[in-house]
Amino acid sequence: MSCTANGVAAALRAAAKVVAEHRAELVELDRAIGDGDHGENLNRGFAAIVASLDAAVPDTPGAVLKLAATTLISKVGGAAGPLYGTAFLRASTAVGNASELDAAAVVAGLRAALEGVQARGKAVEGDKTMVDALLPAVAAAEKGTDVASVLQAAAEAAARGAESTVDLVARKGRASYLGERSAGHLDPGARSTSLLLGAFAEAAR
Numbered sequence: 127m128s129c130t131a132n133g134v135a136a137a138l139r140a141a142a143k144v145v146a147e148h149r150a151e152l153v154e155l156d157r158a159i160g161d162g163d164h165g166e167n168l169n170r171g172f173a174a175i176v177a178s179l180d181a182a183v184p185d186t187p188g189a190v191l192k193l194a195a196t197t198l199i200s201k202v203g204g205a206a207g208p209l210y211g212t213a214f215l216r217a218s219t220a221v222g223n224a225s226e227l228d229a230a231a232v233v234a235g236l237r238a239a240l241e242g243v244q245a246r247g248k249a250v251e252g253d254k255t256m257v258d259a260l261l262p263a264v265a266a267a268e269k270g271t272d273v274a275s276v277l278q279a280a281a282e283a284a285a286r287g288a289e290s291t292v293d294l295v296a297r298k299g300r301a302s303y304l305g306e307r308s309a310g311h312l313d314p315g316a317r318s319t320s321l322l323l324g325a326f327a328e329a330a331r
């Protein structure tokens with residue numbers, strides 16, 4: 127896949143498919159330490175992104191990312207909608223109006239996404255949130271040499287980062303209301319970040 131507007135649109139379609147396939151799993155994870163809506167929230171948002179892309183694919187990768195951002199912000203409530211919306215919006219701004227993204231642009235987009243999530247949600251590493259998947263993903267992405275290897279490295283690091291949330295006590299979001307009882311459960315947002323990056327990596331292969 128080349129990282130053109132159509133390539134980014136294909137990656138978002140792949141992500142929507144993975145989110146739909148894992149909707150019930152994300153609901154279960156969120157039921158254990160939250161309010162059980164994470165799978166529905168994300169599935170609704172990504173289905174809406176696909177519907178928008180079906181109508182028209184914007185001209186540039188940045189514009190496609192911006193469409194994803196505005197859709198997530200308007201269709202997905204709770205914590206994750208604004209956080210993922212901010213992530214895609216910052217990524218969109220970071221890649222500018224280039225017609226095709228190279229590895230450096232993809233890394234810059236991922237880094238901007240992380241910075242957006244942290245600016246908005248104030249979570250740091252170890253708080254048992256999506257940051258625990260996204261932060262190591264960005265660090266690993268920087269070692270990639272082309273778009274496919276950047277996304278592959280990011281996806282693998284995100285999967286490990288998500289697993290690391292099991293042992294953590296939540297300090298941000300709904301799960302933090304449980305205190306120590308949040309330990310022993312995978313964080314739903316970290317899991318969804320890992321799923322999204324996995325889908326992007328697969329699409330870029």
Ligand code: ADP
Nearest residue numbers: 164204205206247249255256298299314315316
């Ligand atoms: P809500 O908790 O409002 O129902 P979701 O269930 O859709 O929202 O999303 C929950 C996920 O959002 C958590 O698993 C966590 O990864 C993420 N999250 C919550 N608060 C924050 C935050 N302040 N910073 C980063 N991520 C957060």
Ligand code: MG
Nearest residue numbers: 160161163164
């Ligand atoms: Mg929830």
Ligand code: MG
Nearest residue numbers: 161163204205
């Ligand atoms: Mg909720």
